[in-house]
Amino acid sequence: MRTLIQKIHIEEYNSFACRTYKTPDFETAWHKHLECELILITAGNGTALIGDYIGDYKKGDIFFLSPDLPHWFRKSNQETVGSAIVIHFKKDFLGRVFLDLPELKNISKYLDNKDTCIQLQNELLISIEELIRKLEYTEGIDRLLLLITCLQIISVSPEYKIITKAFDAMTGGEENSVIEEIIDYSFKHFLSPISLQEIAGITSMSIPTFCRFFKRNIKKSYFEFIKEIRIGHACKLLRETNKPVLDICYESGYNSWAHFSKQFKDVSRITPSQYRKQHIEA
Structure with a gap:
């Protein structure tokens, strides 16, 4: 371990x-x-x-x-x-x-x-x-x-x-191994829909136990974690490619523009187009 x-x-x-x-x-x-x-x-x-x-x-x-x-x-x-x-x-x-x-x-x-x-x-x-x-x-x-x-x-x-700031880690050796497994699986599959049943299953936990475990150790819900990974991927595509924003929406694990736009603004505080414009000007 x-x-x-x-x-x-x-x-x-x-x-x-x-x-x-x-x-x-x-x-x-x-x-x-x-x-x-x-x-x-x-x-x-x-x-x-x-x-x-x-x-x-x-x-x-x-x-x-x-x-x-x-x-x-x-x-x-x-x-x-x-x-x-x-x-x-x-x-x-x-x-x-x-x-x-x-x-x-x-x-x-x-x-x-x-x-x-x-x-x-x-x-x-x-x-x-x-x-x-x-x-x-x-x-x-x-x-x-x-x-x-x-x-x-x-x-x-x-x-x-x-x-x-003020992140108080609570993990020990065995818990750390489980956290690693969750993170690794999430990065490999974040572009596809991931259900709580699916992610809890790889840890052999019930859904409520998994949710408590993840929130206690990472200080956010699992879906907040996935959202930040997906939006981070979208930001990279906006900065480094000329792909249309709608294409980036679909390539970041979203099948709804409205949902993508809302989540992008939740994380970045600006719209995808504004984000791209800022980085082009920079």
């Missing part, structure tokens, strides 16, 4: 870990760890599942995750290469006394955020990418200073988006 808790290896001569994870090491299960994580995607694209958040990730994206936050970066095409530079560190890796210094109040406050993930934006994204790429090949005190600089710049910048 695979465990939810991932053990992060930190060399004895370092206070934190920074390394590249590339296929097949990039492909990890739904997991969490005691360390904070700063991750720069360097190759590949797909869907990020972080706490109760579901959304796209692509090359150049940077996420900061607080400790004990379950996550999974799932490639859109399993034949492609996924890669990321990942920094793992305990939030008190500098020592609690050091973090209590008044000069570090912004960093300390930032690290104390519980079960939160942010996605970096705009100029902040560019600045931190440069530092992370440099940090991977730096040693000694300069390595430590680069990480502190990253945290300081992030902590005083408004250029980030909170994508999940």
